[in-house]
Amino acid sequence: MPHLRRPLLALLALAASTYPPTRTLAADPPGGFIEKAYGTDVRAKLTPSQIQSMLPSRGVFTFPAPYGTQGIRLTNSTDCGGGDCVYPVGYSYWRNINNHINDPYFLVFLGLRESSGGSGVNLFKVDKTTDVVTKVGPLFDPESPFADGTTEGWYWSGTRPTTLYLNSGPKLVRYEVNSRQFETVFDASTRFGPDCYIWQTHSSDDDRVHSATLRTISTNQDLGCIVYDEATAEFSYFAKQGAYDECHVDKSGNWLLILENYDGQFDEDNVIVELRTGRQMLLLNQQGAAGHHDLGYGYQVNLDEWANEAGATKLWSYDRPLALGGGQDLLVYQLTDWSVGAGHIAHGNARPDLPPSRQYACYSDATRFTLPRSDEISCFRLDGSLDTLVVAPVMTDLDATGGGSSDYDKLPKGNLDVTGRYFIWTSNMGGDRLDAFIVKVPGQELVPDGDGAGGGTIPGKTIGASPPTVRLRRVTAPLAGN
Numbered sequence: 001m002p003h004l005r006r007p008l009l010a011l012l013a014l015a016a017s018t019y020p021p022t023r024t025l026a027a028d029p030p031g032g033f034i035e036k037a038y039g040t041d042v043r044a045k046l047t048p049s050q051i052q053s054m055l056p057s058r059g060v061f062t063f064p065a066p067y068g069t070q071g072i073r074l075t076n077s078t079d080c081g082g083g084d085c086v087y088p089v090g091y092s093y094w095r096n097i098n099n100h101i102n103d104p105y106f107l108v109f110l111g112l113r114e115s116s117g118g119s120g121v122n123l124f125k126v127d128k129t130t131d132v133v134t135k136v137g138p139l140f141d142p143e144s145p146f147a148d149g150t151t152e153g154w155y156w157s158g159t160r161p162t163t164l165y166l167n168s169g170p171k172l173v174r175y176e177v178n179s180r181q182f183e184t185v186f187d188a189s190t191r192f193g194p195d196c197y198i199w200q201t202h203s204s205d206d207d208r209v210h211s212a213t214l215r216t217i218s219t220n221q222d223l224g225c226i227v228y229d230e231a232t233a234e235f236s237y238f239a240k241q242g243a244y245d246e247c248h249v250d251k252s253g254n255w256l257l258i259l260e261n262y263d264g265q266f267d268e269d270n271v272i273v274e275l276r277t278g279r280q281m282l283l284l285n286q287q288g289a290a291g292h293h294d295l296g297y298g299y300q301v302n303l304d305e306w307a308n309e310a311g312a313t314k315l316w317s318y319d320r321p322l323a324l325g326g327g328q329d330l331l332v333y334q335l336t337d338w339s340v341g342a343g344h345i346a347h348g349n350a351r352p353d354l355p356p357s358r359q360y361a362c363y364s365d366a367t368r369f370t371l372p373r374s375d376e377i378s379c380f381r382l383d384g385s386l387d388t389l390v391v392a393p394v395m396t397d398l399d400a401t402g403g404g405s406s407d408y409d410k411l412p413k414g415n416l417d418v419t420g421r422y423f424i425w426t427s428n429m430g431g432d433r434l435d436a437f438i439v440k441v442p443g444q445e446l447v448p449d450g451d452g453a454g455g456g457t458i459p460g461k462t463i464g465a466s467p468p469t470v471r472l473r474r475v476t477a478p479l480a481g482n
Contacts, residue, residue: 402428
């Protein structure tokens with residue numbers, strides 16, 4: 001479809017970008033307010049009529065008091081022929097917003113389900129000065145197997161402004177949206193045989209190291225985790241040791257987090273692997289292991305189901321001698337009621353040039369409760385201060401029909417861009433369809449000038465004995481029998 005390629009090329013001129021970049025950002029976003037994570041103030045949920053009176057058909061708007069933040073509406077009913085076609089934003093750790101630091105605009109990809117009136121996977125462009133939203137159009141030719149994809153598990157490159165990562169059977173591929181050209185990063189079948197495919201892929205922010213869950217085609221069973229290093233063109237394989245969930249390479253490419261029930265008790269545990277040395281450590285579920293999480297540079301931020309505090313979220317630093325399974329953890333967020341948690345944690349704004357104590361993460365959640373921050377987008381500093389930035393209401397009603405019959409699909413599992421200034425999520429607005437929104441995060445209220453939350457040593461507490469060492473099967477050759 002050449003008529004689509006011309007506007008793509010015209011609108012998306014490739015800008016050179018490196019990471020970490022010189023961060024030349026627009027003026028600080030307005031609004032938001034700080035409260036302690038243990039604060040008990042409750043804001044009433046917005047009604048559908050309040051939401052509709054606030055929203056434009058597309059573009060910028062302002063959330064009402066006490067928020068005062070600016071939102072951007074990306075989609076509307078015309079994108080779906082009046083139907084409910086917008087797929088949920090993929091997840092908190094797969095970026096839907098590109099690395100736009102050197103550009104005057106940013107790009108967003110969204111899936112618009114064709115069977116519900118949409119036009120497949122589309123690209124949107126947002127001007128960072130005017131906030132004007134342009135629907136660029138479908139990202140793929142109609143005959144492409146990706147044309148009507150859900151976009152789950154897709155994400156922008158950490159360094160390449162116009163490049164997406166997609167999983168395709170046993171392959172991880174890069175897709176350059178200007179040229180519409182594919183590049184195969186790796187093909188797992190060359191090492192692990194034809195009866196395999198990959199899922200839940202992640203890439204380091206320098207595009208060097210990639211992880212994926214390895215599954216069989218014939219039985220759809222998880223085999224374990226694979227890691228591919230582009231510099232050496234080598235695979236590593238870690239066979240599952242118990243009930244397996246997923247794996248995730250950190251943003252540095254030096255650490256791997258594997259989520260599985262290693263000891264057969266309670267829920268899933270964490271196996272952490274230092275990829276350069278092969279050192280492996282175990283963090284049990286009962287010691288605070290991650291379920292919902294995101295990773296930074298050598299650390300994880302995750303919900304701790306065993307903590308003394310409701311909705312406790314912890315920071316675990318991988319390079320501390322006693323950090324895992326028996327050393328220091330840091331409470332960085334909590335809630336006030338055991339009925340709710342910190343939802344899906346997003347830390348796509350992690351930076352290698354700052355310690356965690358001078359950074360923040362965000363989360364979003366939707367519940368059937370009316371409790372402090374139970375239905376809001378909030379951010380918290382990773383320094384143990386428990387200072388919390390309340391950003392915006394999610395505008396989601398789990399009992400409304402928009403988004404389908406599943407609570408999970410309706411949940412606002414939003415994600416942060418590389419700057420931490422833009423948070424994207426989907427909401428049903430209490431009605432019969434999902435739409436996609438962005439809120440400008442006034443992160444300067446938490447971390448002035450990107451570097452003002454204090455620093456130095458991260459406090460912690462001892463929680464047990466020294467961490468056990470675990471041994472996982474790691475191979476750089478094909479699996480036997482494949």
